[in-house]
Amino acid sequence: MVSRDQGGEHTDGEFPAVVGGLRMTKQRRAVYQVLLDDRDHPTANDVFRRAQDRMLSISLATVYNCLEALVEHGLVNQVNFDREPSRFCSNLKEHVHFHDEKTGVIHDITFKPGAKLEDLLELPKGTEVTEVELTIRGMLPKQK
Amino acid sequence: MVSRDQGGEHTDGEFPAVVGGLRMTKQRRAVYQVLLDDRDHPTANDVFRRAQDRMLSISLATVYNCLEALVEHGLVNQVNFDREPSRFCSNLKEHVHFHDEKTGVIHDITFKPGAKLEDLLELPKGTEVTEVELTIRGMLPKQK
DNA sequence: TGGCATATTTAGAATAATTCCAATTAGGAC
DNA sequence: GTCCTAATTGGAATTATTCTAAATATGCCA
Structure with a gap:
């Protein structure tokens, strides 16, 4: 060696x-x-x-x-x-991932201020959430 | 054979x-x-x-x-x-997965009626979402 | 500063889920 | 039944990742 x-x-x-x-x-x-x-x-x-x-x-x-x-x-x-x-990834801010199916690029997407995911879900009350992982696939709008 | x-x-x-x-x-x-x-x-x-x-x-x-x-x-x-x-899984109804860290069991969780995930996210308008995958880790409330 | 205990790095072997392959078998149409 | 294509099969191949054992580096303390 x-x-x-x-x-x-x-x-x-x-x-x-x-x-x-x-x-x-x-x-x-x-x-x-x-x-x-x-x-x-x-x-x-x-x-x-x-x-x-x-x-x-x-x-x-x-x-x-x-x-x-x-x-x-x-x-x-x-x-x-x-x-x-x-x-x-070294982006530590809370975010989700958007997978652009056309380009293959992965974008970081943040929540709108005050958005609470738990509000959308039928979780038994008292449920403790330690981690959320959300991935979205789709296509960004045409040009830019 | x-x-x-x-x-x-x-x-x-x-x-x-x-x-x-x-x-x-x-x-x-x-x-x-x-x-x-x-x-x-x-x-x-x-x-x-x-x-x-x-x-x-x-x-x-x-x-x-x-x-x-x-x-x-x-x-x-x-x-x-x-x-x-x-x-x-053969559950075709729209749902997300809750991974119970204590038991290892995976539960299917549905969205509340009318809940729209896109409303929570800073997606460029015009974005087309084809698929959403959401996994939550945590613990369900005690007894039950 | 030198020596020692511990942590880190390294190359290569091992692992495990999944995919591929080539050959056999089954199903449907005529 | 015969033929054509699709599906199944066992085993080999693939691939990301983990493991292993040996070499190296680091921190500490005298």
Whole structure:
């Protein structure tokens, strides 16, 4: 195995050594930065390829590890569409996903202020909602 | 390969020969009946095991084929939770899924009459919605 | 600063749901 | 019955993801 350095000093400019309780290694930084730079909901493999531009030596396994760590610490969301590979996004504001069937692009859509999803549903009263996942498929209006 | 019969006559009681535009072979009938009997959102493998009770010779590949055909013809819905195996349900009424984190049971929840999801979201006007998929995780109230 | 315990990274193997394939079998029309 | 096409089948292939064991890096404390 080739000897590679893993960052040495903690803060090399961009991030503090710890973000959201997660120690920021060089690899985690690279993965996180990829997700902050382009918010187009890349797959783990997409992230891997992009992270390699920053860090030639990073491995796919590490990308998976880093993504898992980032998700667990709430810095990143993991999004699943049907049986497709998971996608990741760093948009932490509450939002739902709109899958444009024409372009394949995934847009983040926010709730209108004050909107409460629970009001629309026949949930037994007293139900505790911990997580909501909403995906919409369709087509955006023609031109723009 | 052992010779097995595939149903011979068309209507053997339960279903017409064609349902929703889909020719009902013995295997498709068995798979469909499994989903009509127990609406607990079984996986393909669950369906396979249950279908075997009706038809010893059915294969897993066929169960996948049948499920695909049933889904394509709109007789059955395919439901995906995160990265878990797909689940299938024959409840065609519009509903969302509530995943009880304590019991693992998946409940079908309907919208309140007149509820319009689009009203809650910041969708560009003119957006055409073709499909909505909503999953909620949480806990139902205590006793009950 | 050096040494140690622990956490992280890594390459590659393993896993699991699903799809594909090529061959057999069944169903319907004539 | 015969022929044509559709459906079924077992097993191999695929693919995203997880696991494993070894190498490496980091933080801490003397």
